[in-house]
Amino acid sequence: MAANLDDLTAFLAVAKARGFREAGRALGVSPTTLSETVRRLEAQLGVRLLHRTTRSVAPTEAGNRLIERLAPALSEVEAALASLNDLRDTPTGTLRLNVPVGVARLILPSLLPGFTAMYPDIQVEVAAEDTIVDVLAAGADAGIRYDEKLEQDMIAVPIGPRVQRFAMAAAPAYLARAGNPEHPTDLLQHKCLRGRFRNGALFSPWELERDDEVIRIEPQGPLTVSISGAMDLAIDMAVAGMGIIGLFEDWLRPHLDANRLSPVLSAWWSDFPGPFLYYSNRRLVPPPLKAFLGFIKSARRDQ
Incomplete structure (x- = not known):
C-alpha cells in the first residue's frame, strides 16, 4: 500500500490549513487539484481521511492517526x-x-x-x-x-x-475616577481586563509578589479577550479607561513611557523566567x- 510522497504532503497541507483553498495557496496548486489528490490517496488507502463540508475540512479518526505518524x-x-x-x-x-x-x-x-x-x-x-x-x-x-x-x-x-515581569496598569483617567489600589486585594473592587487562552482557560490568577509574600488574585471585569489575537485590543481599552490590565511589562512599557497608562501596584510586580x-x-x-x-x-x- 505504498503512497506517493507528494500525495501525502498534499494531504498534510490540507489537514493543517483546514481547507483546500489555503493549502493550495501555500503549495502553489489549485484547490481542485488538491481535492483530486486527496481523493486519490483515500481511494488508494481504502479509508476516508478528511470530513468535507461546504465551510470546513477536518481530519477523520483515520486522518488524525495518519497525521500523528x-x-x-x-x-x-x-x-x-x-x-x-x-x-x-x-x-x-x-x-x-x-x-x-x-x-x-x-x-x-x-x-x-x-x-x-x-x-x-x-x-x-x-x-x-x-x-x-x-x-x-x-x-x-x-x-x-x-x-x-x-x-x-x-x-x-x-x-x-x-527575567521578565508581570505588570499592571490603568489609564490616569480610570485611576482618578476609581482610585489607585494600595494593596493587591484592592483589585477585587476594580474593573480588570482579562485574557483567555484558546483552550478556554483564563489567564488567571494574577500573581503578585513583594519580598517573601505572594498573593494570587482572581480578577473580575467587563472585558475578556483572546490572548492569541486580541491583547492589543485589551491594551487599547485600558488606555481608553475601561479598567486595569495585567500583562508582560515589556508589552505595556511603550504606553507607560508615554503616560497613556500609569503603573498599578508596581512594588508587587512579580518576576518570572x-x-x-x-x-x-x-x-x-x-x-x-x-x-x-x-x-x-x-x-x-x-x-
Whole structure:
C-alpha cells in the first residue's frame, strides 16, 4: 500500500490549513487539484481521511492517526534533504517556529531582522498561538515556550531576556475616577481586563509578589479577550479607561513611557523566567535551525 510522497504532503497541507483553498495557496496548486489528490490517496488507502463540508475540512479518526505518524516523518525527510546545505557556503531553506503570541510580539522583533540580514537565503515562518503543541507534528522545526511548558525529550536553549515581569496598569483617567489600589486585594473592587487562552482557560490568577509574600488574585471585569489575537485590543481599552490590565511589562512599557497608562501596584510586580527555544534531540538539526541557534547564542554573548 505504498503512497506517493507528494500525495501525502498534499494531504498534510490540507489537514493543517483546514481547507483546500489555503493549502493550495501555500503549495502553489489549485484547490481542485488538491481535492483530486486527496481523493486519490483515500481511494488508494481504502479509508476516508478528511470530513468535507461546504465551510470546513477536518481530519477523520483515520486522518488524525495518519497525521500523528506522518508529520514527524516528513519533517525528518525535509531535515535530511536540508542537511545537504552543509555542503553549501550559505545555509538555505525555511525555518519554521511555533511560538506564543507574547514571544512573537516582544522577543522575535529584536532577533529576526539581524538573522535574516545575516542569512538572506533563509525564509522564516512563524506560527503564533497560546496552546502547547507538538512542534514536530505541527510542522515546526522548533518551538519557543516558557520553562514550565517545555516538552520532554527536547533540547532547550535560552532566548530573549532571562527575567521578565508581570505588570499592571490603568489609564490616569480610570485611576482618578476609581482610585489607585494600595494593596493587591484592592483589585477585587476594580474593573480588570482579562485574557483567555484558546483552550478556554483564563489567564488567571494574577500573581503578585513583594519580598517573601505572594498573593494570587482572581480578577473580575467587563472585558475578556483572546490572548492569541486580541491583547492589543485589551491594551487599547485600558488606555481608553475601561479598567486595569495585567500583562508582560515589556508589552505595556511603550504606553507607560508615554503616560497613556500609569503603573498599578508596581512594588508587587512579580518576576518570572524568560523563554527557551526547544527542538527535538531525536532528529537531524536542519541547517536553517542550526544557523538560528548559532545566531541567538551569539546574541546572548553580546548582551
